[in-house]
Amino acid sequence: MFEIFKEPFMQSALAAGIMIGILTGFYGVFVVQRSLSFLGNGLAYAAFSGIALALLLGQEPIWVSLPFTILVALGIIWLQDRTKLSADTAIGIFFAVSMALGVVFISMAHTYSVDSFNYLFGSILTVNNTDLIVTAVLLLASVLMWPLWGRWAYSTFDRELALADRVPVKRYDYILSILIAVTVVVATKIVGVVLIASFLVIPAATARLVSKSFTSMTVISILLGVITTFAGLMISYWVDMPSGAMMILAQAILFFIAMLFQRK
Amino acid sequence: MPEPILDIENLTIEFSNYPVFKDLTLSLDVGEFLAVIGPNGAGKSCLVKAILGLLSPSSGSIRIGGKAPQNVPFDWIGYVPQVKSLDRTFPGLTQELVVTGLQKSWPWRIDKIQAFKAKAALERVGAGHLMNRSISQLSGGELQRIFLARCLVRQPRLILLDEPATGIDITLVSDMYQLLEEIRNDINASIVMVTHDMAAATYHADKVLLISPMGVHFGNAQDSLTEAHLRQAFGHRGHAHLMPTGSAHV
Numbered sequence: 398m399f400e401i402f403k404e405p406f407m408q409s410a411l412a413a414g415i416m417i418g419i420l421t422g423f424y425g426v427f428v429v430q431r432s433l434s435f436l437g438n439g440l441a442y443a444a445f446s447g448i449a450l451a452l453l454l455g456q457e458p459i460w461v462s463l464p465f466t467i468l469v470a471l472g473i474i475w476l477q478d479r480t481k482l483s484a485d486t487a488i489g490i491f492f493a494v495s496m497a498l499g500v501v502f503i504s505m506a507h508t509y510s511v512d513s514f515n516y517l518f519g520s521i522l523t524v525n526n527t528d529l530i531v532t533a534v535l536l537l538a539s540v541l542m543w544p545l546w547g548r549w550a551y552s553t554f555d556r557e558l559a560l561a562d563r564v565p566v567k568r569y570d571y572i573l574s575i576l577i578a579v580t581v582v583v584a585t586k587i588v589g590v591v592l593i594a595s596f597l598v599i600p601a602a603t604a605r606l607v608s609k610s611f612t613s614m615t616v617i618s619i620l621l622g623v624i625t626t627f628a629g630l631m632i633s634y635w636v637d638m639p640s641g642a643m644m645i646l647a648q649a650i651l652f653f654i655a656m657l658f659q660r661k
Numbered sequence: 662m663p664e665p666i667l668d669i670e671n672l673t674i675e676f677s678n679y680p681v682f683k684d685l686t687l688s689l690d691v692g693e694f695l696a697v698i699g700p701n702g703a704g705k706s707c708l709v710k711a712i713l714g715l716l717s718p719s720s721g722s723i724r725i726g727g728k729a730p731q732n733v734p735f736d737w738i739g740y741v742p743q744v745k746s747l748d749r750t751f752p753g754l755t756q757e758l759v760v761t762g763l764q765k766s767w768p769w770r771i772d773k774i775q776a777f778k779a780k781a782a783l784e785r786v787g788a789g790h791l792m793n794r795s796i797s798q799l800s801g802g803e804l805q806r807i808f809l810a811r812c813l814v815r816q817p818r819l820i821l822l823d824e825p826a827t828g829i830d831i832t833l834v835s836d837m838y839q840l841l842e843e844i845r846n847d848i849n850a851s852i853v854m855v856t857h858d859m860a861a862a863t864y865h866a867d868k869v870l871l872i873s874p875m876g877v878h879f880g881n882a883q884d885s886l887t888e889a890h891l892r893q894a895f896g897h898r899g900h901a902h903l904m905p906t907g908s909a910h911v
Contacts, residue, residue, distance in 0.1 A: 430751060547766030554751045554758075554767060558742060561713045562735045562765045608752050609795050612769050 401634055409529060410521035410587060410640070414626040416532045417584045417596070420539060422622025424577050425601030426615050430553045432484075436473070437594030439488035440581040443469035443495040445590040447582070448516055449502035458516075459531055462582050469495060470578035474570060519589030519641025521633055532583040539576060549573055550611050587630075589641035599648040600625065606652075606659035621651060664727050666691045666819055666851040667712070672721035674707050681707050682872055685721070687879045689868060691818075694845065694852040696862035698886070699872035700895055705855045708872070709823050712853065713740060726818060735765055739812030739850070741822040744804045753796045755807050759783060762811035782814040783807070785847075786840055805837055813844055820844070822854040826861070834858070838865055859886065 401407050428436060447462030454461065469491050476487040515523055552559035552566045559566050577597070584593050604617035629644025636643075667689040674681045681704035689695050697705050710716040711723055714730030725733045739762070753767070759779040760768045768775065783789045786806045791799065799807065805825060812820055820841075826834045838861055845852055856862060862869050862882060869885040871878040873894035878885045 430748075547764075547769060550767035551761060551765070554748060554753060554761075555742065557715070558740065558761070559765075560715050561738070561740045562761075563714075563731075564765050605752060610754050610757060611752050611767060614752050 401631070406522055406524070407630075407634065409524040409526075410630055411627070413524045413529055413532050413583075414521075414587055414630050414640075414644075415623055416536050417580075417587060418600075418622035418624070418626035419619050420532075420536060420580045420622075421584060421596040422600045422604075422619035423539060423615065424573075424580055425597040425599075425622070426604065426611070426618050427549055427553055427573060428577065428597045429601040429605060430611075433488075434594065434598045435485050435488050435492075436577065437581065437597040439473065439492040439495070440466055440470060440578050441585070441590045441593045442492055442499065443578075444582045444585050444593075445516065446495040446499035446502065448585070448590075449499040449506065453502045453506040457527060459527060459582065462585070463531070463579065466578045466582050467575055470574040471571065474574055478567075515589075516585060517589050517591050518639040519585075519587050519592065519644075521587060521630055521640045523586050528583065528586055531579075535576070535579050535583055542572070542576065545569060545572065546615070554611075587626075587640055588644065589639065592641040592645050595645050595648065596622070599645065599652055603648070603652045603655045606655040621648070625651060663691055665689055665724075666693075666726055667695070667853065668722075668724040668727075670722050670724075672708075672711070672723060673719045674704060674711060674716065675719040676707070680719075682874075682877060685870075685872070685877050685879075687868070687870060689851055689853070691851055692845070692849050693867040694865055695854070695868045695870060696866035696882075697853065697855045697870045697872060698857070698859060698862050699870075703873045703894075705872060706823060709821060709853075709855055712819075712821060713738065736763075736815050737818045739815050739817035739820045741805070741808045741812060741820065741825055743823050743825075743827050744801050744808070745827055747796075747804065749797045751796065754792075755783070755788070755794045755796060755799070756780070756792045758796055758807055759811045759814055762813075762815040778814050779810070782810040785813055785844075786810045802837070806840070809837070809840055809844060813848070816848050817850055820850050820852045822852070822856075824855050824857065826856060826858050834861075841865070862886070 428434060443466045444462045447465030448458040450465065451458040451461035473487045473491050476482060477484060548564055548569050552564060552569065556566060581593055584596060588596055600621035601618040603621055604614045608614035608617055625647040626644050628647040630640055633640035633643040665688045669685055669687050672685040673683045697708060699705050707716060711718055712730060723730055726737065756771060756776065756779040757768050759782055760771055760775050763775060763778065780789060780792060783792055786809050788803065788806045788810060791803060825837060841852065842865065844850065863886065866882060868880065869882045871885045871890055871894055875893045878890045
C-alpha cells in the first residue's frame with residue numbers, strides 16, 4: 398500500500414492535505430462556537446469567484462483568489478459593523494454577490510473546462526508547489542498567532558466580558574477572519590468549493606460532542622481534521638473519486654460515532 | 662479625603678440622538694454599595710456599559726478611582742453579567758471561567774498557582790465542589806456564584822452587577838446578597854448593582870440611584886425611593902410593600 402507515497406502528486410496532496418486538516422480543525426472550533434457555519438460557504442464562493450477571475454485573466458488562481466477572498470471576509474465584518482445586520486445576513490449578501498460575479502467571470506472566459514469541476518469538488522492531482530508554499534506560510538503564521546487562541550476563545554465565550562476587560566475584540570476578529578479566508582482559499586484545490594464549509598464545521602462539531610473544555614475541543618478537532626484528510630486522500634486514490642467528498646464522508650462517519658459517545 | 666471610587670458628573674447618554682438619560686451626577690466612596698433602580702428602558706444597562714467603557718457618553722464624565730473608564734486597569738472592575746445572556750454551549754470548566762478573572766484570555770491550561778487561587782475563590786463562595794464541572798451543567802444560581810468567585814479572584818476595587826437576581830431561583834437570591842456583602846467586606850470593594858429588587862436596594866445599599874425617563878434621583882434609599890419619585894418613575898406606587906419605611910428584608 399505504501400507505493401502511493403512514491404507518487405510525487407500524492408506526496409504534494411498529502412502534505413497539503415495534512416496542513417489543511419490542521420488549519421481547518423483549528424479555525425473550525427471558532428467557526429462552530431460562534432455559530433458561523435455559513436461563513437465557510439460565503440468565503441468558498443468568494444474563492445470560487447476569485448478563481449474564475451484568474452481563469453479569465455489567465456493568472457495563477459491562488460494569487461487572485463487570495464486577495465479577493467480576504468476582501469470579502471473583511472467586507473462581511475465591515476458590513477456587520479456599519480449596519481448592525483447579523484453575521485448570517487452579511488455573509489448571505491456577499492455569498493450571493495460572489496457567486497454572481499463568479500458566474501459572470503466564467504461566462505466571459507468561455508472555459509467551461511474540467512478545471513471548473515476540479516475546483517468545485519476537489520482533486521488530489523492539482524496541488525502544485527505554489528499551493529504548498531502558501532499553505533505552509535499560513536500554517537507558520539497560525540503558529541505565530543498562537544497567543545491569540547485565548548483571546549479568541551474568551552470573546553467567543555462572551556464578547557462583552559472580553560470587551561469589558563479591554564481586549565481589542567474587533568481587531569482580533571479581523572485577524573481571525575483573514576486567517577479563515579486564507580485557509581478556505583488554500584483548501585479549495587483539494588477539498589473543492591462546494592464542500593469546504595463542512596471542513597470548518599464537522600471536525601470541530603465532532604470534537605465539541607466529546608470535549609469538556611475548549612482546549613480539548615481544539616486538540617481533538619485538529620486531530621480529526623488531519624486523520625480524516627489523510628483517510629479521505631487514501632480512499633480517493635484507491636476508488637478514484639473526488640478527494641473532498643471522500644474526506645467529508647470520513648468526517649461524517651466519525652461525527653456519527655462521536656454522537657454515540659458524546660458527553661452530555 | 663480619599664478619592665471616590667466612582668465619580669460621575671453631568672453624564673448624558675444618547676442613542677441615535679435620543680437621550681437615554683441626562684445630566685446624571687453621582688459620587689460613590691470606597692466600600693459603598695450603590696443600587697441602580699428604574700423601569701425597563703430607562704438606561705440602567707447603558708450606565709453599566711458606560712462605566713465599563715463600552716459606551717461613550719454624549720457629554721459629561723465618568724471617573725473610576727480618578728481614571729477615565731478606558732484607562733482603568735482591567736482588574737479594577739469585577740463585572741458580573743446577567744447569567745441568562747451567557748453562552749451555555751461553550752465547552753468550558755468552572756475553574757477555567759474563574760481563571761479568566763486573573764487574565765484577559767481563556768486559559769489553554771491552568772497552572773498550579775492559578776488552580777490554587779481559583780479553588781480558594783470557589784470555596785469562598787461555597788462552590789468548591791463545582792471546580793471541574795462543565796459550565797453547561799450549572800444552574801443559574803450556581804453560575805452566579807461562579808461569577809462572584811471570578812470577581813473575588815480578581816480582587817477588584819469595583820464590583821459591577823447587572824441584574825444579578827435575574828434567572829436565579831428566588832430562594833438563592835438572599836444567599837447571593839449575603840455573599841456579596843461578605844465579599845465586599847473581605848476585599849473592601851465598592852459595589853454598583855443594577856436591580857429590580859427594591860427590597861435589596863433598601864436593605865443592602867448605602868446609596869440608591871433611581872433612573873427613569875422622567876429624571877434621576879440619587880441619594881440614600883430613604884431620599885431616593887420616596888413615593889413621589891417612584892410614582893414619577895414607574896407611573897404608580899408599585900412595590901409599596903417593599904417601601905423603605907417598614908422593616909424590609911430580603
